[in-house]
Amino acid sequence: MKRVLIRLAVVAALLWAVSFATAAPEKAAAEKPKPKDNIYEQVELFADAISALREDYVEEADSKKLIYGAMRGMLSSLDDYSQFMDPDEYKEIQIETRGEFGGIGVEISTRDGIITVVTPLAGTPAEASGIKPNDKIVKINGKSTRKLTLEDAVKEMRGKPGTPITLTIWRDRDVFDVTMRRATIQINSIKKAELIDGKIGYIKLIEFQENTARDLDAALKKLGSQGMDSLILDLRNNPGGLLEGSIEVAERFLPKDEVIVSIKTKDPKRSETFKSSGKLARSDYPIIVLVNEGSASASEIVAGAMKDNKRAIVMGAKTFGKASVQTVIPMRDASALRFTTALYLTPGGKLIKDEGITPDVVVAKEPDAPAVKSNRAEADDIFDEIEDEGEAKSVLEKAADKVILKDKGKISEKPEAKSDNQLDSAVNLMKAIKIYKAQKP
Secondary structure, three states, X not given: OHHHHHHHHHHHHHHHHHHHHOOOOHHHHHHOXXXXXXXXXXXXXXXXXXXXXXHHOOOXXXXXXXXHHHHHHHHHOOOOOOEEEOHHHHHHHHHHHOXXXXXXXXXXXXEOOEEEEEEEOOOOHHHHOOOOOOOEEEEEOOEEOOOOOHHHHHHHHOOOOOOEEEEEEEEOOEEEEEEEEOEEEEOOOEEEEXXXXXXXXXXXXXXXXXXXXXXXXXXXXXXXXXXOOEEEEEOOOOOOEOHHHHHHHHHOOOOOOOEEEEEXXXXXXXXXXXXOOOOOOOOOOOEEEEEOOOOOOHHHHHHHHHHHOOOOEEEEOOOOOOOEEEEEEEOOOOOEEEEEEEEEEOOOOOEOOOOOOOOOEEOOOOOOOOXXXXXXXXXXXXXXXXXXXXXXXXXHXXXXXXXXXXXXXXXXXXXXXXXXXXXXXXXXXXXXXXXXXXXXX
């Protein structure tokens, strides 16, 4: 009888939750066809599982832990960017969006189920320590990330400024430790705005925030007063940010009524196409947009808009391919759901998710740089190796020709060339464009 009562209570609560979450106007509900699967039968199945655990599990099962665990699994089963956040995690996300938090300054995602670096943020411990886009984080402070969720990995890397953290990185079959100290991470939209090689303007935009458009206007005004006649907009290692920020940036360069991005949602009526107002467009000088594998989301929107509208030449490496909209839904207990509600399409109708933006001119960061490759099977091999101390040592020894082991596990790579091959190529191309334009009658 007790099991039956528990089951009935769980079913009632879950059915109420499902009804609340899926509530819609009567007209909209009438237009939607009935789903092929019966959600109520599936909820009853889940209730049976909860009831069995509560009744017969060897220890007293914590109700909140069970439900939180189920919600984590539910959200993570959707895609790499959807997640359930408990109250502490949701609070951390809110702190991050305010632009200041304690951590190492790295944007992460999951690829093939592996915690993967999207990009290290400019001016942070992660960047200073040599972390690169597409690095796989296989251990955090000696703890394997094989079974860590994305939110757990973020929590592990957060911490009080000044405290040490060691990441075990897998890069091109090499596995090595990188030790750094956490810092207060403050994120500003624009890292650099200056003239280079004469009158070529250079703007390094590192994230899209509420004030990005205002900061960009100030940078363009400053460079314009110094005689700028062309622009290189550097979006490399820019992990994205606010959709509105990317639209406002693209508007600074596109004529009226040019499509910037289309948002594709489950309900066609809620899909939307954003076009430039043309009020702020600067179309009197050539532009090159620099991107790489660390350019994601809002960066890809700007690059795609500039490329498809033939307003700029896009140079560098293929972008990350994270172009989706996540909506955060707070729950009654201060937890929250963050899940994908829309996908981005470029003006030409290209779906960016998992595909990325291919530059007009592909330029490696270093000449003849090897392509980055990985897959789940190879990842399992790496995890099996590093989770066995003996194997981990042998893997590190194999990597000795490419990295130098320092005291206390800290690693620094062999010195890289100071020149920036992609930026140098952009400058040379811009010079050629200006010479060509000057020769036209």
